[in-house]
Amino acid sequence: MASETYLSLTPFLFAMANTVFSVSLATAGIFFVSLVEENEVIAMPVQRSIQGGCQCGRIRFITSQAPLDVNYCHCSMCRRATGGLFATLAWFPLEHLAWSSEQPAWFRSSKMAGRAFCPHCGTPLAMLYDGSNQIGLLLGSFDDPLPFAPTHHYGIEGRLAWVDIQGHLPARITEDDPAPH
């Protein structure tokens, strides 16, 4: 259909017209498209979906929202949960996240939070504080993590001395904010 063709081309044309603006919007996970109705051009925001999932592909998630926050967490629980030296978490409104295939399994990692993972391949996927309306998805499970650079460190007291990553970013210790985000 003609209208669908126009919509698919519009982000490219828009980028040609204003490269800087287009890049900044793309970083936020948002594209602008234009709709043509009876010779009127109406610019409106359309949010690009963010998708990801586990290594075996049986657990997939999708959200249409840009993350509210992206951070490194150096706490020992995140190290254990990911098997990595720190976790990188992107926080989204829980109500806007959908598990688009099977549901993940959950492990109760502390008295205040649980961790989602794939019960088939073991990939860690998310953490959720009890009663919170935000879920922290592990950035490494995104199909395209590149646009979502972390903006701060959390649990910095747990950082391993030889972990040297983006030390210029703001950092908080766990005691300052026991249940972040």
Ligand SMILES: [Zn+2]
């Ligand atoms: Zn899996």
Ligand SMILES: [Zn+2]
């Ligand atoms: Zn942590």
